[in-house]
Amino acid sequence: MTTFLSLCFLFFVGSCLGWCIEVVFRRFVSAKKWINPGFLTGPYLPIYGFGLVGLYSVCAIPVQTGSGWGDALVTILIMGVIMTAIEYVAGLIFIKGMKIKLWDYSNQPGNVQGIICPLFSLIWTAAGAAYYFVIDPFVIGWVEWFVSNIAFSFVVGIFFGVMFVDIASAVNLSVRIRAFAKQYDIVVAYEKLKLSIRRRYEEAHDRLVSEGKKFKKPGFLFAFRSYRNLEDDLKDYSDGDPQKKDEDTPQ
Numbered sequence: 001m002t003t004f005l006s007l008c009f010l011f012f013v014g015s016c017l018g019w020c021i022e023v024v025f026r027r028f029v030s031a032k033k034w035i036n037p038g039f040l041t042g043p044y045l046p047i048y049g050f051g052l053v054g055l056y057s058v059c060a061i062p063v064q065t066g067s068g069w070g071d072a073l074v075t076i077l078i079m080g081v082i083m084t085a086i087e088y089v090a091g092l093i094f095i096k097g098m099k100i101k102l103w104d105y106s107n108q109p110g111n112v113q114g115i116i117c118p119l120f121s122l123i124w125t126a127a128g129a130a131y132y133f134v135i136d137p138f139v140i141g142w143v144e145w146f147v148s149n150i151a152f153s154f155v156v157g158i159f160f161g162v163m164f165v166d167i168a169s170a171v172n173l174s175v176r177i178r179a180f181a182k183q184y185d186i187v188v189a190y191e192k193l194k195l196s197i198r199r200r201y202e203e204a205h206d207r208l209v210s211e212g213k214k215f216k217k218p219g220f221l222f223a224f225r226s227y228r229n230l231e232d233d234l235k236d237y238s239d240g241d242p243q244k245k246d247e248d249t250p251q
Contacts, residue, residue, distance in 0.1 A: 018048020079128025091115035099181035
């Protein structure tokens with residue numbers, strides 16, 4: 001039972017830290033603005049939770065090749081394979097099951113269905129090396145702290161409770177997106193859709209404020225908050241028209 005709770009704790013830590021990394025990456029590298037990444041509303045990304053659990057589990061099972069460097073090399077390669085597999089399975093579930101593309105590597109050489117590619121597999125392997133040589137001792141310390149303070153599992157339980165409610169809400173949203181995608185025979189790029197909705201909301205906000213009207217500023221966490229219904233936002237997204245029509249402006 002302690003092992004199970006420890007893995008749940010690591011999932012909690014990995015999900016939250018991964019979310020923080022993605023937020024910073026989008027702000028300063030990709031989107032150039034603060035935007036809530038991923039499929040859920042809350043400050044967590046489950047794929048990173050699974051990743052941390054996977055890395056910790058691999059390191060917990062000793063590899064014996066007869067050479068210290070050989071042990072490290074094999075372990076790191078296994079980590080790279082596991083992280084790539086997690087990314088592929090997650091991407092496949094969303095694309096095939098929900099017609100939603102959370103990320104897209106289609107422009108990368110050697111990509112597989114736009115879900116995984118050699119470049120990011122190499123990045124995951126490098127991340128595995130960093131974990132093996134630098135991060136793992138800290139993670140072991142976190143687990144030891146958790147085992148010594150098992151009452152913290154109450155906080156972890158709250159985290160999972162909130163996340164499951166969040167997942168239920170996100171699934172409801174994805175069903176509507178999937179219905180639209182199926183109707184128009186497309187796959188919706190989730191991050192691009194969020195940016196499209198956010199851009200239109202910001203344009204409406206700036207225009208109405210300049211006219212002396214009150215209009216709530218778009219929130220950071222609620223990426224799908226809009227003054228229109230989702231179907232209209234999806235149609236605009238699929239048309240690829242970044243300009244808002246005057247008749248769509250809220251009064």
